[in-house]
Amino acid sequence: MSDLWMPGAERLDIGDHAPTDGGTAKAIAHITWDRNASRQAPQDLVPFPALRDYFTGGGRASAPHVLWDPFTGRVTQFIPANSRSKSLVDAPGGTRTNRAGSVVIQVEALFFPWCRVNGKTYESLRDTPCKGWEELHAWVASWGVASSWPMGKPTGFVSKRDERIWRIRSGWYGHAQVPENDHTDPGSWPDFPTDPGTSKYEPFPGAPWFTEGRQSPVVARMHDRLVAEGCDLYRSSSGKDTIGSGDVASYEAWQRKQGFTGSAATWPPGRTTWDALRVPKG
Structure with a gap:
């Protein structure tokens, strides 16, 4: 049986659980984007505890399932896998974005473009060490989420939405690919671990x-x-x-x-x- 709580992750259950609607299993890729930086003016990465405390405090109404630090591999989970979270805009009478699957596991990577960590600046999430990604991906995959990007892997901060694909295809979706949402993140995402076909x-x-x-x-x-x-x-x-x-x-x-x-x-x-x-x- 798949684990409701990711093995090895810190568990901070914020409650407010609710079922999903069933259908194709999905995972949603987000970045926290908590600061606006640039190549000319990079900024220090916000400490992981600050975001963790936000999602258990004032930001709990928009908390994802998990917060992932790609620099250390640290993961905190706020909501069990079989519950919806509230990280996506969900318009009345629409597709019920946060519930549109057997699971809709939402992952927030602690990252913003041109963040600075230990004196080094990172333009994209792919440039980070991506520590803990293999374990995080394995847990998400255990819930039947396909290791694919039905609307294409994110390669920039652009929107691309197709509600027909969203309704019928299992896999990973960027926040920028979810119907009813206007965000353009995550911009990039690490590759799936080595093809199990090998x-x-x-x-x-x-x-x-x-x-x-x-x-x-x-x-x-x-x-x-x-x-x-x-x-x-x-x-x-x-x-x-x-x-x-x-x-x-x-x-x-x-x-x-x-x-x-x-x-x-x-x-x-x-x-x-x-x-x-x-x-x-x-």
């Missing part, structure tokens, strides 16, 4: 993939790995390429073996335990 193991297909009755060679290889790991609660090996009750019971045993308890150890699989299982590619 790995010898099956990449996590997303929690919605694991529906009973799904038939796939991946299911058979998952079956074999669960047996090899001593989590064999199958009644037989017949139809082992089709997800059934034996897969559910055996995988939940594997999640418990990995130290998960309660609802965190229930079906469907989450990215952390899937990656640990190391299901080989065919």
Whole structure:
């Protein structure tokens, strides 16, 4: 099961949770843009605690799910993944931007153009060390968010919005690409981590993939790995390429073996335990 709270992140739950509307899983990329600087007049980056305190105080009504510091890798999460946040403009009678998906995970990177950190100036988010991005991306992907930019990866502070794509495509969207919004951030964003196609193991297909009755060679290889790991609660090996009750019971045993308890150890699989299982590619 995917984690409601990102593993390793500081948790500051501000409450005011509300469900999303369902549909394609999305993530929204923002930058804090809390100061206006320029090449000629760079400014020091605002300290992470200042933004964290803002989103738990006076700015809680527009808090994202997570605040990410690309210079240190520090992450604070304010809202669980399955709740909407309020970081997007949501016009009455419109697309309900903050809820338009099974998840709509909103990430604020602590950054503004021409910020200065330890005497060095950074023009774009891509220029930063992007520490912690791999872990942050993995957590977002565990919620079924595709590692793609349906409207194109942000390469500048320009708006590009297509509500038809927004409604039907899973993936990452820049704030500049969200209907009803007039912001132009994030301007850039780090590349997705190395293509899982280069790995010898099956990449996590997303929690919605694991529906009973799904038939796939991946299911058979998952079956074999669960047996090899001593989590064999199958009644037989017949139809082992089709997800059934034996897969559910055996995988939940594997999640418990990995130290998960309660609802965190229930079906469907989450990215952390899937990656640990190391299901080989065919």
